[in-house]
Amino acid sequence: MKAAAFDYHRATSVDDAIQQLGAADDAKVLAGGQSLVPLLAMRLARPTVLVDLNRLADLAYVRRENGELAIGALTRHRTVETAELVRRDVPLLADALAHVGHVTIRNRGTIGGSIAHGDPAAELPAVAVALDATFRLRGPGGERSVAAGDFFFGYLMTALEPDELLTEIRWPVLPQGTGCAVEELTRRNGDFALVAVFAALTMGADGVCTQARISVAGAAAAPLRADNAEQALIGSRVSAADAGAAADRLAAATDPPNDIHAPADYRREMAAVLGRRAIQRAWAQANRTNAGE
Amino acid sequence: MAEQSAAGLIGARVRRQEDPRLLTGRAQFVDDVRLPGMLNAAVLRSPVPHARIVRIDVSRALAHPGVYAVVTGDEVRAAVATPQPVIWRMIPDQRMTDGYPLAVGKARYVGQGIAAVAATDRATAEDALELIDVEYDELPAVTTLEEALAEDAPKLYDEWPDNVSCRATIPKGDVEAAFAEADVVVRETFRFARQMGTPLETRGVVATWDPFTDRLDVWLSTQSPNLARDLFGEVLDVSVDKIRVRVPDVGGGFGNKFDFYGEEVVAAILSKRTGRPVKLIEDRLESFVANAHSREQKVEVELAATSDGRITGLRGTVYAVLGGQLATVGIGPCWLTAALMSGPYDIANVEASVVGVVTNRSPYGSYRGWGQPKSNFAHERMVDLLARRLDMDPLDVRRKNLIPADAFPYASPVFFYDGGRYDECLGLATDAVRDRGWLRRRDEARGSGRTVGIGYSFHVEITALGPSRIMNMAGLQHSAFDEEVVRIDSSGRVTVYTGQTALGQGIQTALAQVAAEQLGVPLDDVTVVVGDTDTCPYTGYGTGASRAASLGGGAVLTASKRLKEKVLRIAGGMLEAAPEDLVVADGRISVVGVPDRSVSMAEIGDAAYRRINGRLPEDEVPTLEEREVFDPPNVAFSYGCTAVLADVDRETGEVRLLDYLIAHDCGTVINPLIVDGQLHGGAAQAIGGALYEELVYGPDGQIQTTTFMDYLMPTASEIPAFELLHMETPAEHIPGGFKGMGEGGTIGGAAAIAGAVDDALADLGVATVALPITPPRLLAAMRNGQVQA
Structure with a gap:
């Protein structure tokens, strides 16, 4: 388990990193290293160059900008998880981060690394899809923004070009009266999800659901936005029956993998169970929030 | 202090x-040993489960800068005097596999050593492994017990009639009569997944074969330095005065490091070739194929009993899913499963057989418990199933059949149990369960989506091995x-x-x-x-x-x-x-x-x-x-009773352990803190075995679990607090009265966990007959009654 030889470049700026990525045949970005380093050690990844971002301090921040929350790609999971702004404005993100690996992993892993890696069973890509986050990418030709829903399109496959760098993730602030819930099924605490459901439901003044944002991890080759379940809930009072019906729709849309940890059928069935639990819990929280608790 | x-x-x-x-x-562990001029070695491992090795070309690897030596299986074979030793030979007509430190002629499992490189550093050695060209003539593989036993199955050893290495039966009393006269007969088949001990420190060796003194000086992460020295002597044909084995701090053994591995011999040979110290550390990835595997068995059991729950006969067959060659302990652990099949119970008529079957999987070696977790699971589950059949309390069936205190020394089918107060120990556990309100907790949970159950197991544990002459007579090629x-x-x-x-x-x-x-x-x-x-x-x-x-x-x-x-x-x-x-x-x-x-x-x-x-x-x-x-006159049997309170999520199949206690007797206790620690660690491994760990092979014979992301060891989050209750019945035949207790926690856990799961799902009639109990399997069992592998 020793990596094959590679060159190492410590990036001095975002432009420098982009230039390095463009210059090499097969360069890899080193951020937190929580996924990359094991792949290197097992020689499953054999880049020619590692471009290390860790000295780019200006890529690590959490700030409120234009009604959105902007988070620098190099911000560590733990920093985001514990940031007061995140807890207040995008609580679903904070809830989800608590499920990423263990604290030691979150101290090192970065939010941009997790998004760019694009593991369909990981929490961050799924939350980004649920909340319509946008990703700022920079390449040799300049900057572009890609919506989370257009970013992930297959197992570990994203819209990121080899010579592009993800620099920032922008999160819409959740409206007042929103309740959030994460339901995740893992074999052990801290493992990748067999299935996880992320839900943010907003209750209007009349007690009906005005906005629903739901996504599923571990349910398909890419994180899944459960639009059909959302549509079923909007305008309803989210009774137990409503929650169950929406969760069944959610499960029907999944195309989960079959592997040694669980068969696909099991995962699909669990998507329904976790979906129902997440919807009910999120709605209960929305209720409490509206009651001023 | x-x-x-x-x-x-x-x-x-x-x-x-x-x-x-x-x-x-x-x-300071073995990887901390750094000697002047030391080289680092790495092993090329077979990527295929079964193949003839047609040709190995090492010329490109040898030419790689920094490489000092490359050896192949044939070269290693020429350098050794004997095959890798198998010291447990209790079945006289067993077909031996005569394996060598690296594969000779044929590769018989994924991960088997094919060649080895010594280089300036490990990364260079691994680079050189990629430059070794091996031509394999792939053969059909037998990757499961059923495939290996099928008629016309591909054979691992051409000269054998089939894939069966051994069969033996251990008799006691008249089993046929017991079954003929029985009021009830209960039958069940149990399956145990492949598992292994996973010490945080993987195996490792630093060998220095001094070219001037001709002395072999070895640093080894081992549990058995004297045995290793003797086996080095046998294999390398060197008198043992010229061999020194030193053991630095060892980061966990768990039985895996009892065995004597081919890599240890390879390091010595590479040192002799190069005239330099050679370090060979098993990395985590290869540990999942090169470390001894264990546990995988199919066990068929039948119990004969009277209508009031008295067990009159037990018949069982252990199918040992051995790997591609025999490890140091051979059929030993699987033989012990059969030998201890009647456990703590006074059963007059017992017939237990063992069938050793080779498959294209890694060798089966030692792991804490050494066959006993399976015998324990078999007899404890059978007692629960008998109780269910007779509509009796399983604790009453246990009380009725435990060996009474006045029956010691007790002649079990193979061993003399030296002494104990089994019934008292069971009482200690049941009293504790009552006093801690488990029954109330179970009742309160009834009717909700999550249900709670209580399970018990009673175990015996062979310790203080053992009288050398008797062990030699039984087939052990070493003293004790x-x-x-x-x-x-x-x-x-x-x-x-x-x-x-x-x-x-x-x-x-x-x-x-x-x-x-x-x-x-x-x-x-x-x-x-x-x-x-x-x-x-x-x-x-x-x-x-x-x-x-x-x-x-x-x-x-x-x-x-x-x-x-x-x-x-x-x-x-x-x-x-x-x-x-x-x-x-x-x-x-x-x-x-x-x-x-x-x-x-x-x-x-x-x-x-x-x-x-x-x-x-x-x-x-x-x-x-x-x-x-x-040299003790007899082994000593420790014993204990494990009780588990578990919660089952009926929608997901998840099992959560709420509480866990062990009542235990290991004779005179030297240090309760150490005994507690041993039981805690053992119980943690039992939980891993019951709920999480499984070495999975695909139908193509490829192992699919080679990292801790896929081989799921329980972590602190999955382990409940343990409560321990000690009894002391000194061993009369051992000065001080001390008995061992390194394995008890591991032996008794799985059956108690399975019992708790079944109890939580009693209304559904679930019977757990396979390990590990995973959420998808348990959910399926709620629908069809049995937890199957």
Whole structure:
């Protein structure tokens, strides 16, 4: 388990990193290293160059900008998880981060690394899809923004070009009266999800659901936005029956993998169970929030 | 550490002397050994489960900068005198696999060593592995027990008629009659997944074969240095005076490091070739194929009983899913499953068979419990199933059948159980369950989506292995006595030299407690030296089979007693008193009733080593040292009862352990803290075996679990708090009365967990017959009744 030889470049700026990525045949970005380093050690990844971002301090921040929350790609999971702004404005993100690996992993892993890696069973890509986050990418030709829903399109496959760098993730602030819930099924605490459901439901003044944002991890080759379940809930009072019906729709849309940890059928069935639990819990929280608790 | 009074040290909950070093990062493991000129080696492993090796071309690897040597299986075979030794040979007509350290002619499992490289560093060695060209002629693989036993199955060994290495039956009484006369017969088949011990420190060796002295000096992460030295001698055809095995700190053994592996021989051969020290460390990835696998069996059991729950007969067959070749312990662990199939129960008629079957999987070797977790699961599940059939309380069936206290020594099909109070131990556990309100918790949960159940298991644990002559007669090609040396030096301090190995289990502290109490010195005055065949005495077998504290403690106790007699004779001369009028406490020897007339242990040491004249009696030889060899007349059986409170999520199939207790008797306890730790660790491994761990092979014979992301060891988050309840019934045949207890926690856990799961799902009639119990399997069982593999 020793990596094959590679060159190492410590990036001095975002432009420098982009230039390095463009210059090499097969360069890899080193951020937190929580996924990359094991792949290197097992020689499953054999880049020619590692471009290390860790000295780019200006890529690590959490700030409120234009009604959105902007988070620098190099911000560590733990920093985001514990940031007061995140807890207040995008609580679903904070809830989800608590499920990423263990604290030691979150101290090192970065939010941009997790998004760019694009593991369909990981929490961050799924939350980004649920909340319509946008990703700022920079390449040799300049900057572009890609919506989370257009970013992930297959197992570990994203819209990121080899010579592009993800620099920032922008999160819409959740409206007042929103309740959030994460339901995740893992074999052990801290493992990748067999299935996880992320839900943010907003209750209007009349007690009906005005906005629903739901996504599923571990349910398909890419994180899944459960639009059909959302549509079923909007305008309803989210009774137990409503929650169950929406969760069944959610499960029907999944195309989960079959592997040694669980068969696909099991995962699909669990998507329904976790979906129902997440919807009910999120709605209960929305209720409490509206009651001023 | 504060001064500990010597009196009452045996049984005292003293802190472990070894821990400050281990906990502050001062330990030195085999990978910390760095010798001048040392090379690092790596092993090329077979990517295919079954193939003829047509050709190996190492020329590109040899030409790679930094590479010093490359060896192939054929070259290794030419360099050794014998195949890899198999020391457990209890089935005389067993077909042996005669494997070599690297594959010769054929590869028989994914991960089998094919060639090895020694280079300046490990990364360079791994680069060179990629430059070795091997041409494989792939053969159809048999990857499961059923495939291996199928008619016309591809054969692993061309010269065998089939894939069966051995069959043997262990009889007791008249089983046919018992079944013919039975009121009820219960039958079940149990499946156990492949699992293995996963010490945090993987295996490793540093071998130096000195070209000038022709001495082989080995640093080895092992549980059995004396055995390893003898086996190095046999395999390499070198007399053992030329071989030294040293054991640095060991980061967990769990049985895996009892076995003697091919890599150890390969490192020695590479050192001989290069004239340099060679380090070969198993990395985590290869540990999942190169480390001994274990546990995988199919066990068929039938129970004959009367209508009131008295078990009259047991019949069982253990199918051992062996790998592509036999490991050091051969059929041993699977044979023990059969030998202990009747467990703690008084069953007059027993017939247990073992069938050893080779498959294209990694070899089956030692892992904590050594066959016993499966026999325990089989008899405990059968008792639960019998109770269900008869509509009886499973605890009543246990009470009715446990060997009564007045029936010891009890002749089980193979072993004599030395003694115990099994019924009392069961009572200790059931009382604790009642007092802690488990029954109420179970009742309160009924009717909700999550339900709670209580499970029990009663286990016996073979320890203190064992009488050498009887073990030899049974087929063990090695001894099992223990030798200990206790020395008082010229400053009056005590050193114990032991052949036992320190694996993190606390053996130094345990032996020091025994010596300190016997000699009457403070605990901190005793040092225990381990891990060097040149300076430490010989223990047969090794530090396994739950024998170190029991046999080592017994031998240290006897040696210390004799040494104390000499101390008293010398002190008697110096104090002009009869030895029987002297007492020793806190390192001072004084005349009874006259505390002012005393002499210190330091003065005795000085008189025995330095200023002898006029102080050491004329008829005494200088020095203070005693050597004791203890070859026990019998093994010793510890026992215990595990109770588990578990919660099952009926929608997801998840099992959560809410509470866990073990009532236990391992004879005289030397240090309850250490016993607790051993039981905790063992129980954690039982939980892993019951709920999480599985080495998975695909239908193509490829292993699919080669990282800790896929092989799921339980972590602290998955493990409940354990409560331990101790009983002490001293072993009459062992000085001090100590029995072993290294494996008990592992043996009894899975059956209790399965019992709790079944109890939680009693209304659905679920019967757990396979391990591990995973959420998808349990959910399926709720629909069809049985947890299947």
